[in-house]
Amino acid sequence: MKKPALLSLVLASSLIAGGNVWAESNASPIFSEINVDNIYNHIAHLSKSPRDAGTQGEYNAVQYIKNEFAKLGYTTRTQSFSFYKYRMIDNATLSLDKQEGISLAPRKKERSSSKEVQGELVYVKKAKKNQIAGMDLKGKIVLAESGGISLDEKIDNVVEQGAVGMIYISTDSKETLVDGEHALKPIPVVRVGNNDGQALLAQWKEKKQKQVVANLEGLLAVRATSYNVIASLPANHSPSTGEIVVIGAHHDSVAGSPGANDDGSGTGTVLELARVMANKTRDTEIRFVTFGAEEYGLYGSKAYVNSLSTSEVGRMVGEFQLDMVGSKNSGTLIMYTVDGSKNVVTDLGATSASQISGVIPYGQLGRSDHVPFYQRGIPSALFVHAPVEPEYHSPQDTIENISKPKLLNVAQIVGESVYKIIDPSTPSFDNYRDFFTPVDYPFENRPPQ
Ligand code: BES
Numbered sequence: 001m002k003k004p005a006l007l008s009l010v011l012a013s014s015l016i017a018g019g020n021v022w023a024e025s026n027a028s029p030i031f032s033e034i035n036v037d038n039i040y041n042h043i044a045h046l047s048k049s050p051r052d053a054g055t056q057g058e059y060n061a062v063q064y065i066k067n068e069f070a071k072l073g074y075t076t077r078t079q080s081f082s083f084y085k086y087r088m089i090d091n092a093t094l095s096l097d098k099q100e101g102i103s104l105a106p107r108k109k110e111r112s113s114s115k116e117v118q119g120e121l122v123y124v125k126k127a128k129k130n131q132i133a134g135m136d137l138k139g140k141i142v143l144a145e146s147g148g149i150s151l152d153e154k155i156d157n158v159v160e161q162g163a164v165g166m167i168y169i170s171t172d173s174k175e176t177l178v179d180g181e182h183a184l185k186p187i188p189v190v191r192v193g194n195n196d197g198q199a200l201l202a203q204w205k206e207k208k209q210k211q212v213v214a215n216l217e218g219l220l221a222v223r224a225t226s227y228n229v230i231a232s233l234p235a236n237h238s239p240s241t242g243e244i245v246v247i248g249a250h251h252d253s254v255a256g257s258p259g260a261n262d263d264g265s266g267t268g269t270v271l272e273l274a275r276v277m278a279n280k281t282r283d284t285e286i287r288f289v290t291f292g293a294e295e296y297g298l299y300g301s302k303a304y305v306n307s308l309s310t311s312e313v314g315r316m317v318g319e320f321q322l323d324m325v326g327s328k329n330s331g332t333l334i335m336y337t338v339d340g341s342k343n344v345v346t347d348l349g350a351t352s353a354s355q356i357s358g359v360i361p362y363g364q365l366g367r368s369d370h371v372p373f374y375q376r377g378i379p380s381a382l383f384v385h386a387p388v389e390p391e392y393h394s395p396q397d398t399i400e401n402i403s404k405p406k407l408l409n410v411a412q413i414v415g416e417s418v419y420k421i422i423d424p425s426t427p428s429f430d431n432y433r434d435f436f437t438p439v440d441y442p443f444e445n446r447p448p449q
């Protein structure tokens with residue numbers, strides 16, 4: 001029978017002036033063993049140049065990460081996967097025979113294959129099979145609404161009936177189409193916002209818009225290869241819980257950005273946590289994973305999560321995602337979950353934080369590699385400082401803007417949280433609420449930008 005653990009939590013609030021009682025007497029070895037200079041040096045190395053997924057820059061980072069894991073005694077697995085890189089549509093135009101006050105220049109991030117097409121405009125509602133059955137779409141440009149079925153299905157349906165282009169009315173102003181493979185479809189697709197789309201539809205109904213010329217030249221989609229780096233630290237204590245905890249970060253950056261904070265900071269922290277965990281007694285497996293192609297649509301974490309067996313998914317107790325954890329110019333630490341609910345990861349994070357430096361809030365946000373874990377039912381949370389720094393996704397995201405105190409704090413909080421799971425004196429986490437009472441921590445509606 002395991003003894004009830006985490007008694008030290010009662011001391012969580014005994015932070016006294018001039019000293020932290022918890023840190024001095026109850027902290028795990030992790031707390032004092034983390035060396036922030038190691039994290040800083042990893043970031044300095046990784047951020048020498050951009051790590052755009054699918055480029056040599058990313059590949060060099062992958063080799064560096066593998067080599068650092070190897071120095072710590074880990075064998076790593078490199079998981080390759082393919083994804084689609086798009087060139088943004090900056091200059092695409094869509095001209096109509098009569099403009100009538102509608103501006104239809106597609107916004108950035110709207111993607112389509114490269115082609116100039118011309119044809120008569122036909123309204124096809126949501127382009128469901130039954131809505132277009134029997135319609136002659138040969139050589140036509142269709143006007144389709146969002147909803148019901150996916151954009152990919154709409155495109156496939158109209159292509160089957162001979163359409164040469166699509167104007168897609170998107171009611172969701174946040175839709176960015178980052179996940180799809182629209183650029184590989186044989187016809188150009190231009191998205192328009194709801195107002196412009198409805199105006200166009202009204203004109204079409206009055207039969208004013210008949211001919212449409214869509215000029216989408218210069219667009220490009222290429223299939224590229226990216227990698228995840230996976231290092232596993234199996235349990236070394238018997239009995240083991242059979243459970244797995246994941247610490248993740250993405251090693252890729254956006255093109256043109258050194259990505260010191262996004263996400264060299266998370267990657268460096270994962271490596272340092274791998275160092276301090278390696279010699280600990282553990283009843284739970286830890287997986288340290290750095291993901292590729294996060295910036296193109298979470299491709300690495302999706303590939304990783306898809307590759308897990310049902311048994312592995314069932315044994316995964318949580319994923320701690322570290323993304324942008326060390327900028328001098330960002331806000332304070334917050335834990336975001338996809339659905340805005342607390343889970344075991346945020347419970348542990350808040351409790352550890354309260355012991356180390358004070359309680360931290362949770363909030364709701366996707367936008368990083370915790371999302372695919374959530375989607376497969378694995379509790380996950382994104383640890384990030386918000387609001388984000390002005391250097392986000394820019395060439396100025398450099399080592400000069402990295403804060404060692406912030407890095408150290410996040411590494412300690414996540415390290416302590418994970419240690420509470422792997423420590424053989426704590427029971428397995430499937431019933432963790434039976435013995436573990438998390439601190440109170442607030443929900444905060446904090447926009448990241
Ligand atoms: N690190 C960011 C996500 C982020 C941004 C978290 C701001 C918290 C605050 C991440 O690398 C990123 O840029 N993600 C993309 C989304 C992804 C699905 C392509 C983004 O947010 O645009």
Ligand code: ZN
Nearest residue numbers: 262263323324
């Ligand atoms: Zn990021």
